Amino acid sequence: MRSFAVFSLAALATVATAIPHAVNHRHVFASSLAGRSIMDGKCSATDGNCEPGYCCSQYGYCGKTSDYCGTGCNPAFGSCDSAQASAAQYTSAPAQYTSAPAESKDHPPSTSFFTQVFTTTMTRASSSDVVYSTPSAAPVSSAAPVSSAAPVSSSDPVSSYAPVSSSAPVSSSAPTFTTSYAPAPTSTSTGSNSYKVYTGDGTTSAGWPSQDSWVDFDSMWSANMKLISISCTEFNQPNNSDQESEDVKSAIQSIASSSGVDPRFILAIMMQESKGCVRAPTTNYGVRNPGLMQSHDGTGTCNDGSVQNPCPSSSITQMIKDGATGTAAGDGLEQTLSEANCSDVSKYYKAARIYNSGSIAAGGDLGQGIATHCYSSDIANRLTGWVDAATTCNL
Template sequence: MVKLSVSSLVAGAALVAALPSYLTSLTGLSLRASNSGQIAAREIGGKVTNKNLARFDNSNIEDGVGNGTDWYHLYLGNGSVAAGWPSKDKWVSFEDMFNNYKLQMYVACQYLNWRLPNNDIAEVQAIWDGIQVAADATGVDHRLILAVIMQESHGCVRVNTTDLGVRNPGVMQNHNGKASCNDNNKLTTPCPSKTIHEMIREGTAGTTSGDGLAHCINLSGNGDVSDYYRAARIYNSGSISKTGNLQSNIATHCYASDIANRLTGWVYAPSTCTCDDDPKSCGVATN
């Protein structure tokens, strides 16, 4: 367990004014698709079944290439290394990735909605602990869980529960889970650690209504690093496009590319993904 210091919080507060435009322009969450056409009841407690991908010991927090590089590269295609997507040995370490995103976690709530209280030290610590517990239970790499948390909520534990056909609560905006510290604008402050842990468990292991990241990795089924990027797309849109290209299908076209960039060091650099603003520029197909 890594303990977060008071100095981290003070530094975060002091740096708010210096945040880059990338963070100050945050307006909300990734668009999620309805999975209402899928099976109504799901198995909870999902685990990664492929031995090449499952990782049940996430105690190594220095498991990557350090900080990586804070820049954005637009990834298109099927998520394979052959298509230019990063191999796992290009991923940053969990410790560096978490530390790089801590400032966002401390201030993201008020950038999502100025009425929301920002995370405190204990809540950020609970995100770390919850990721580690969920990773060890499901076999999902802790870095992928963190990347999805930052993609879905920027780590704000009081992120609003959205509903665009499917209720999406918590830091991973999971499929109709129970854990939330902001449901119908009913805020819980502070957000209990057990609730934060449950948010992360539901997003990783699944709920009775929908798949978690572990299920999505299993559904991808390639048995290589592309399964992580494909799983991210499945988590966002419910399926992979018939074309196999991860920018295609519904919901957020940049989603899988964003996840790949987060795993390799992207924090504040401007995104160069145009797939959502101009789908034709990325050859997006909606089937």
């Protein structure tokens, strides 16, 4: 989220090059959660390689079993010799996560570039597009595949989620542009698991995806379930139960309906921040960031030093609410959409960048500035289908 510290220009330049912004989401030198702790057990072009002797699975985790070293193993970031598979599954167990005092601002960055590699892209690529396809092997998951039904969009650029409530809340700090919602969004795209690097200001003229190229919510949810179902593994916590995952889906739809924030946008941000683990640890690098959305000092969490299993549906709903509509301490997606100060589809990509870093670079390029440079590109890809294909976004 956005930082409220005031720095001189010289000090800010020094800090920005040394460390991730203390209050933001998914920082440049990142880890599995919002870039606020040491990376543990992940591998990709952006996360770095596994420890020697470990395999990098198709989902971007390090381990030694056949699930990691067998089908879909990525030899670029670890070993892929299935013969070495052992009972050990992870490089190390994550340390206990608490809302401890902020770490020193001159801690060295990890070898990873930023934290998120899980995505699904639905690109209508030309031969010149930067596109990376997922391995052809089927994932080890029973999650339902993406729906083949191709809904139809009646408009291109404008947000179009219809709140059920007749009095959807509006940010009190909203600038000139207010959020206007049409009937529930639909899409003409079905999606495929690949990644395209987007740069620039988030507009369709700069090559960013139009809203009618987004996948529909149900297809997006189904595609991400294979990742959601194992999302707590990297935190050494019990994975979501079927009921907990269903509660997450219901919470997203409910909060989207009451707030007017597109449910696909909420889902994309949640996957970027926690990959849907209901027991995602609370991180604290100057600002406490709990829960599924790693919100700005929100109240919703099932892992704030002590773990709740099962995670109550009320806590799950609160986590989604904190991230989507904001907290007493900071903005959520509803506020950052207003702060984007525009009405075309770029407001989503800009709002994502603001949610990540608190601001957009002066030149308007969403891949510049502080925090995670690939954040908005990741969100655009998630909205168009990306789940876990490899990405070489190195902005």
